Amino acid sequence: MIRRLIPHPWLSVTLVLVWMLLVNRWAVGSLVFGAIIGVVVPLITAPYWPGASGYSKPQRIPAYLAIVIWDIAKANFTVARIVLFMPRRALQPAWIAVPLDLRRPEAITALAATITLTPGTVSCDLSEDGRALLVHAMHAPDPEAVLDEIKTRYEARLKEIFE
Amino acid sequence: MELLLSSAIGTLTAAGVYLILRLRTFAVVLGMTMLSYAINLFLFSTGRLVVNAPPILQKGVEVHTDPLPQALVLTAIVISFGMTAVVVMMALGAFIEGGDDRVDMPRADRMPGDDQA
Amino acid sequence: MIAYALYFAYGCFGLALLFCLYRVVFAPGLSDRVLALDTMAINMIALLTLFGIDKGTGMYFEASLLFAMVGFISTVAYAKFVLRGDIIE
């Protein structure tokens, strides 16, 4: 029953949060209304999200987010330096094929998003079987190192969270 | 500011007119879009220009810009969207039916075809 | 102090807008232009936020939110068009 009423609990939580941010008023009334929305809207969109969602270890999410935010901040300085000071010829861009251990689409998406948001790399494409991610590195004198970092720093953590 | 806006209106109009004078439907549709931007700005400007005085009543705020032209522009935007959608669809239909996207009516519209004589 | 910071930020994002414009006009390919347009929308959100700080009003929040949504959708649409021709298939 609960499962059918709230097919994606995390989505419902997110929506309540979104509603609260929108109305910008932390009152009980708003929360009740938000809760209604948190139930109704996922029900409306449920057909477009078949299958279950959720995390196996949600408690690891905050740590992961912290890492990512820190990396984003770092990335911006790195990129700024490259954009402003590095001569064009010195740039060493590289394509990197990242073989994936992740299987869940949500997890793969999270990994790809992380890669894009962090320094010097953009996730560009998925292989036709979904088992590899194509990443472009802006300046990667050592592509192997980048690959390693992705696998260990992000993918491993995401695998724990999701699968 | 008035000069900027009126020159923008003029430029958008000129661009729109130039494009609707082209011979292909797509260019004409683009021209229509330009013209509708121009007219929206124009109609909006008839309320005269004020910065940071949206017509939303708040305590302690006395100055509001003229809301009426805004309401009119809103209506105009919506209507011209509907019209554009139809003209796009019709242009597409004419292209699929006729095989080209010329705007001008072919001669067969005015003269009987020789094949039928 | 906040005023100067604001002016600086205004200047930065205004200039950024011009850079984007340059990339729209002079670009080797379509995807560069789409990228520039997307960036423009994002810069616009920044400018709007600055305007809101400057004027002390939250009136422009909905617009910013919509800019973000619209930027996303239209970029995907342009790209999907380039990739597949049919954007809703």
Next chain:
Amino acid sequence: MIAEIVVSVLLVVGGFFGLVGSYGLVKLPDPMTRLHAPTKSATLGVGTVLIASLIWFPARHGALTWHELLITLFLFLTAPVTGYFIAKAHMHLGWSRDELPRPAPGKDWATFADPDKASLVDGRD
């Protein structure tokens, strides 16, 4: 006062990154590298400005608004997808499959796969 300083710093930083991101769009040599600059710097630039606004309103007007946070989250949610799509468009328009590393022997990147296949994994036609 502290808030003002923080906000000012954030504004300056945000402005700087916004500018750098767009400058990269002009300066960087090829489309793929140009893709890096705006998706990151502009995102952070705007993010910083939004956070500045988030701090500024309660500090100055005594009213906390969470709207900016929402926009930031939304941008962070969608930026990877736009980047992903623009990259795919780049690949589609400007790259051949031989210039890229292969995902696996005999496999292609999705962009280069057979466009008429109904579902890539199912292999149905």
Next chain:
Amino acid sequence: MSPALIAVLPFIGALLPGLLIRSGRDVAAISCATATFVALLGLCLHIPAIMAGEVVTARFAWLPSLGLNAHFRIDGLGLLFGILILGIGLLIIAYARHYLSREDPVGVFYTYLMLFQGAMLGIVLSDNILLLLVFWELTSLSSFLLIGYWKHLPEGRQGARMALTVTGMGGLAMIAGMLILGNIAGSFDIGDILQAREAIQASPYYLPALLLILLGAFTKSAQFPFHFWLPHAMAAPTPVSAYLHSATMVKAGLFLMARLWPVLSGTPEWFYIVATTGLVTMVLAAWIAIFRDDLKSLLAFSTVSHLGLITMLLGFGTEAAAVAAVFHIINHATFKAALFMTAGIIDHETGTRSIARLGGLRRLMPVTFVIGTVAALSMAGIPPLNGFLSKELMLEEATHAAWQGSPVLVAAMATLGALFSVCYSLRFVWQVFFGPERQDYPHRPHDPGFGLWCAPALLVVLVVLIGLFPAGMAGWLVEASASAVTGTAQHPHLTLWHGVTPALMLSITALVGGALLLALNRRLLAMRAAMAWLDAKAIFDAVTRAATCAAGVFTDRLTNGSMSRAFAAFSLTVVLCGFWAFSTGGWQGATRPMLPVQPVPLVGWVALMVATCCMVAFHRHRILALVLVGIIGLMVSVSFIYLSAPDLALTQISVEVVTVILLLLALNFLPKFTVIDSRDRKRGMDAFVATLTGLGFGALAYVIMRSDFAFSPISEYMLANSYRLGGGDNVVNVILVDFRGYDTFGEITVLGIAALTIFALTETLLAGASGRRLRNWVHDSRRAGDRHPLMLVVVTRLVLPIALVVGLYIFLRGHNMPGGGFVAGLVVAVALVSQYMASGFAWAQERQKINYHALIGAGVIAAGLTGIGAWFAGLPFLSSTYGYVKLPGLEEFELASAMGFDLGVFLCVVGAVMLALNSLSRIARQAGATVNLDPMDIDPSKEARR
């Protein structure tokens, strides 16, 4: 019997054949004859009164404010013509019954004939010149139908068209003439006009009126140079020719001249125009008639000549001449109708009307011979037949007429005309009836049955009787009608013998000369052949063909289907007219100070200008152009925000994205590049037009922004009362859903209809040939491998619900903050579109079927019901109310009835946008796209689960 009833009777008669035709041809003929007879009887009942000098009238108001009234009058002139029309009409009806063949649709014929008879009778009985005009034009129309009665003959078609054109032209001129005349006289009633001779002839508009009216009369009566149509009208069946083209219609012109004679005649203008035209026509037409081979054609030109004669007499302007004219009208009608019927009999019995193929009919058709000969001799003016009498009078009057001081010119010409007349008359008799019998007639000729010859025989008897006893037979009628024409009591002295007068000498000259001329016929024919080029029909044909051709070329060149010409004309008209209007008014100069320009808006302005210019420069690269549209849209909506219009910005940006999606969907099929197919010159011109328009429009905007309102705008009331009366802080929204909710009601209807139109068009396209064409569509560009990329699908699963929540928020807040039903609808639609983009329309539709039609209908009805709801409170449509509601657990919130309206807007917008996009994407799916079963192309987890 009322004159009005008499005038109406033929029209009633016109209905009878149609109603009775199933009962047979005789019934049709008899019914028409009855109507005609009753009318004639009714007319004759008035003879005593008219002879006593009375005018019988009937008056019915029709359109008094114009002066057009159903006023009828019977006076002597009307009586004369009425008797002619009805009397000969009766004979024609009888004659036609036997003349028409079994294949001919007789009912139609009689209907046309009666229509014509009614029109003609209407002319002569009208007491109102506008009413007269109505009947006048009706004769043109009904004669058009009669001439074209034999549809299989091309000559009939051409002749009918020519007659209609020429007489129609005259009729139109007459409209102007009559209006002028009536306006001078201050009334359109003939009785009043006849009293206004001085005023009319003194008016500066006399000459124009005269010319215009005469143009009508001359064309109808086939006067030179409009004589050419009449012979070609002979393509009509002979009864028609006999009726219309000898006895009645062609005399309408004469009637009109006679009718207006008291007010128009007597001036030099009248004399020189009318008499000269008549004279020239008489001589020329008689000359032509000599050489015609076709019997009917000969008679036709002879008719023209005699009409000229009468016209001339009227033109003399003297009362004696008028008397002669009236008398000749009677005489001509009798012998010419008889002659036409004779010609018809000959045609009917021998199968030809060509004089060259006839001859020697004297013994074969004795009855016809007698009838034809007597009538022809009367036409030649041989005593003691009636034609002689009136010709004598004519020659008499001709000797009194001086043309530019020359006393003999008119007499000489008139004699010449008479001479020609003798010649063709004798030729008619001689070459048809005399000479050796031939063996090569198309049919073996013999006299027809009584039914066919009785009518002409009756006329011929009249010819003789009038000739012998003019005073007794026709004196009273001439007296009555001449009195009516001249406006003074006339007592004409009609006798066969006037003694030896100059007229008699001229008459004898004509007779002898005519006979001699006939003897010389062969040599004359050769002469005639040399000048055959002067064929009026050829000229008419050339003129009409040239006119048709010129009109065709003109129309084709002008309205050539060129859109850019239409737009250029539009733009230039707008700019030039606008400039003219502005520059001819006063402007007091700028009264408002300018807002200072900040750097950031300046940057925005630069971006807008650059993008716009690039758009024009790069518009051939269509996708690029769309990207530039995106920039322009962004800049425009940002300017709205900067200039205090957040609602506009929201709407503009969300509409723009939907537009772009729409254009992208269409562009999938359209060419991706526009070819250059206009020349440099055209592009230069276009740029000029565009620049001019841009300058004009920009300048107008500038002037407006620098001027103050002349009056305080009504929006001040809205700002003041938005919250108090409308219950909303967002004044724009309150205007939209309340102050001007009715506009919005129309606006969402527009959107809904647009979507329906798109849907209907899509259905039609998919059903027809284009559906097949689409199925075989070959995409013109290479396509990437995945349609539903995993990342997009996953992110959309979050974005869609969030966007829905945002849409809800915008909807609920719209009354007080920027937003509202429209923007919310667009946001939701865009969110749904993103879902469709991610997973495909087919999959998404299959998962959750949304009936967009129903959404549109529900939206419009919801908005409408909100409006109608007010009726139950006794208030007008769309009257709103609002209040604050407190529900347990929730905060107090405002509930305005206007929100119900806004909900309608929301539903309609969602439905319309989705229906439109759905339709467009259906076209794409028709073009060979396969349908996916999964939301995403690649789903590694699925494989793992397996």
Next chain:
Amino acid sequence: MSHLIIAPVVLPAVIGPLIILWMRNDLLLQRVFSVAGTALLAGVALYLNLLAAGGEVQVYRLGNWAAPFGIVLMLDRLAALMLLLTAVLALAVQLYAIGSGWDRKGWHFHALWQFQLMGVCGAFLTGDAFNLFVFFEVLLIASYGLMIHGGGEMRLRAGVQYIAYNLAGSTLFLAALGVLYSVTGTLNMADMALRVAAMPAEDTALLRAGAVLLMLVFAVKAALVPLHFWLPSTYANAPGPVAALFAIMTKVGVYGIIRFFTLVFPQDAVTQSVAADLLLPAALFTLAIGQIGILGTRHLGRLAAFAAIGSIGTLMIAVAQFTPQGTAAAVYYLIHSTLAAGALFLIVDMIGARRGDLWLRLDRVMPGNGLVAALYFTAAIAVVGMPPFSGFIGKLLVMQATGAAPAMVWIWATILITSLIAIYAMSRAGSIVFWKSVELGPAPVPAPAAAAGPRLEPDEPIQNLGDAPANWLAVASVTLLLSGIVALTAFAGPAMRFAEATAAQLHNPDAYVSAVLEGQEDTK
């Protein structure tokens, strides 16, 4: 305040969506509801005419807002008359559409029809300038849908032009309204009239410009030269019944000009004779070009279209006088030309259905043509203004109304000469179509195979060629229109009295203005 004043808008606005909601797939139900709706509309219009005949201008304040702040509907004689004319025309033409089967050649015919009526009625009723724009758009968008009903290449191409041109026209409309608002600060027409009257004479430039732009907007709708280019291909390619209904659409433009330039910008206002100065020459050219077009075209549909243009020329000559007499003549001629054009388009459609195409060529057989021929000639007589029908009376009225005009000679000469052209052209066309030479033998029945690939159903004749009897409903509807013309002729006196009363009301706008702006105690 009678709620029935808004019924002409609400009624179709409800029936249209209902058809979409519940009758999408049931044509019979659609037909019944739609015809019933139109008939009801005609009844309401009749009632409103009786209401308006009292001479008092009726006001309906939407949303109960006080004028000039809210939108008002105004019912005066002219508005009522236009409503009735619309309803009658629509009813007759709708029956034709059903009888001829046009309504099954595509989707949503009846819904669009209702929306079209909603738009037209809304435009006639409104007393608000911007609302007029909105309802112009409603009627236009519905007309787009109807115009391309059934599809086909030419129709779609013509449709694209039609929309594009009218989009430009709508843009101009907004510009004109913007200019007028920027000066007067109001949108209510009566209020605007007051403000224009109070305008200082030395500050009229913007006002004049706005007035002229507005006039041009209406001129586009009315297809006045040189803004007429959209009309021929549109009308010739539109489905017959739709073209017939469009007879009222050009009149909406005429209505706009009459309304605005008698109420807001009368001749004696500070804007002076800004409209008349431009209108009269344009009207003369329109008349000439229309009538020349009748002669010049080789297609019956275009012939009817040019005839429509020509009639607008005549009408506008009368309107451009801006005298009570001219306006009265215009009102009379307007009724006539609407009915005549409607009938002519329907008859042309009948011809096309029986003959296979509408090209004016001698090699086409038209079997069983007696009835159609009679109808054609009747309509043609009415259209070219020959007696005995109302066209002639209308022409006389127009000429009489212009008898004292400075340009009288030009006007009369143009009217008469172009009439001659039209008479010749119409008789030529009629004789080509109906009086064919049998020597040519029967032309081949147009075979679908001749075209490239199978054709869409709409391109095929509605009825089988040959001896199919005319559909009684179709004939009845044409007859209904033609009998309207006959009635207008026979009862010209009463009709003209009504027209004169209408003109008098229009040229004395004070009553209109005070009806709107005074006595508003019960409103918000």
